[in-house]
Amino acid sequence: MAKAPDELYRARFLVEQLKISDKYLRRLMTDLSKAGFIRSIQGRDGGYVFAKSIANIHLSEIVDAVEGMDKYLGCVLGFEECSDDNPCVMHSAWLPMREKLLETFSNKTLADLDFEHVNKY
Amino acid sequence: MAKAPDELYRARFLVEQLKISDKYLRRLMTDLSKAGFIRSIQGRDGGYVFAKSIANIHLSEIVDAVEGMDKYLGCVLGFEECSDDNPCVMHSAWLPMREKLLETFSNKTLADLDFEHVNKY
DNA sequence: CTAAAATAATACCCTCAAGTAGTATTTGAA
DNA sequence: TTCAAATACTACTTGAGGGTATTATTTTAG
Numbered sequence: 406m407a408k409a410p411d412e413l414y415r416a417r418f419l420v421e422q423l424k425i426s427d428k429y430l431r432r433l434m435t436d437l438s439k440a441g442f443i444r445s446i447q448g449r450d451g452g453y454v455f456a457k458s459i460a461n462i463h464l465s466e467i468v469d470a471v472e473g474m475d476k477y478l479g480c481v482l483g484f485e486e487c488s489d490d491n492p493c494v495m496h497s498a499w500l501p502m503r504e505k506l507l508e509t510f511s512n513k514t515l516a517d518l519d520f521e522h523v524n525k526y
Numbered sequence: 527m528a529k530a531p532d533e534l535y536r537a538r539f540l541v542e543q544l545k546i547s548d549k550y551l552r553r554l555m556t557d558l559s560k561a562g563f564i565r566s567i568q569g570r571d572g573g574y575v576f577a578k579s580i581a582n583i584h585l586s587e588i589v590d591a592v593e594g595m596d597k598y599l600g601c602v603l604g605f606e607e608c609s610d611d612n613p614c615v616m617h618s619a620w621l622p623m624r625e626k627l628l629e630t631f632s633n634k635t636l637a638d639l640d641f642e643h644v645n646k647y
Numbered sequence: 648c649t650a651a652a653a654t655a656a657t658a659c660c661c662t663c664a665a666g667t668a669g670t671a672t673t674t675g676a677a
Numbered sequence: 678t679t680c681a682a683a684t685a686c687t688a689c690t691t692g693a694g695g696g697t698a699t700t701a702t703t704t705t706a707g
Contacts, residue, residue, distance in 0.1 A: 416683070426667050435684065448675030451682040464619075472664095484646060494639040494647055498585075498630070505626050509619070518615040525605060526615055537653070547697050556654065569705030572652045593694095 406443075408520045410459050413452040423526065433471060440470035458516075465510035474510065478503055527564075528580050529641045534573040544647065554592060561591035579637075586631035595631065599624055 406414055416434065420427050434453055438445040444456040455462075468474050480487035480496070487493040527535055537555065541548050555574055559566040565577040576583075589595050601608035601617070608614040 415681095417681095428668065429666055431683070431685095432666095438683095445683060446675090447673070447683045449679090449681045450676060451674080453683090482647075486646070492640065492643055494641060494644050497640050498634050498638055502627060502630050505623060509623050513619050517619055519613065519618050520615055522613055523615050523617075525607070526603075536651095538651095549698070550696055552653070553655095553696095559653095566653060567705090568653045568703070570649095570651045571706060572704080574653090 406453070406455065407459050407515050407518065410455050413446070413454045415452040419453075436470050437467070440466065442467065442470070460514050460516035462515040463511055464513045464515070465507070467515070468510060474507075477506060477510070527574070527576065528636050528639065531576050531580050534567070534575045536573040540574075557591050558588070561587065563588065563591070581635050581637040583636040584632055585634045585636070586628070588636070589631060595628075598627060598631070 406412070406419075416427065416431055419434075420430050423430065434443065434445065437443050438453070438456070441456055442462050443453045445451070445453050465474055468477070480493055481499045481502075482493045482495055484493050487496060489496075527533070527540075537548065537552055540555075541551050544551065555564065555566065558564050559574070559577070562577055563583050564574050566572070566574050586595055589598070601614055602620045602623075603614045603616055605614050608617060610617075
């Protein structure tokens, strides 16, 4: 969609392109529309359109909408209890990585992605 | 073990400390000894000792020995086919992250970890 | 010789996340 | 008023990773 961000896209079409199930796609799209990135138009001749400029959609927001950024920001070793107060052995060594990651996801927007050299998403 | 790296440790003891299964521990330890980080001493009064200074054991080597670094260096979007030649949309945006990650794992050694402020591993 | 240790190989189990499926409902242009 | 679209909710399947279990073998101090 980001390749031609002004078009309206039907679920039907996206399902065919992405080769995922109808229900799954709709669930994701509903998440995204609730988050305000796309607008869903119901009824006949409905579909999905971007609700804002793709240059204003940050990757971190997308991740938050569909799976949650926490997943990527948690303890490297997987300890639930790990925190600044109760660190794991890797905690301090991993800090810069976590920051870099957060920065990447927060600064990049959909418009920064490379849709030209690509056929799979 | 890295807390007192000159001792000899029996599987029995490590299993109790780490609360993981005997077999699982031994599998990991065997991996590590094959990789040359620890030496395993068989027979009665056997156990595991470090085979080299923990300052010379890089995190990347450990990961390689037990699960493979590839896991961490693969495509962010999970595409098997993703590569420099056949990039996914995130490929270029993700490059710096991958490099930072590789750098972190390659530069840090066991000795760099923070064993003092910690009780869980 | 024997007991206590590590090794080896293979099969199994458990959980969780990713994805699928079913079914009923609501929306809105023609 | 009809039809094609999106929504909502719930249940199911599936695959992989992390971990366990079994059983048999090898090693070496005492």
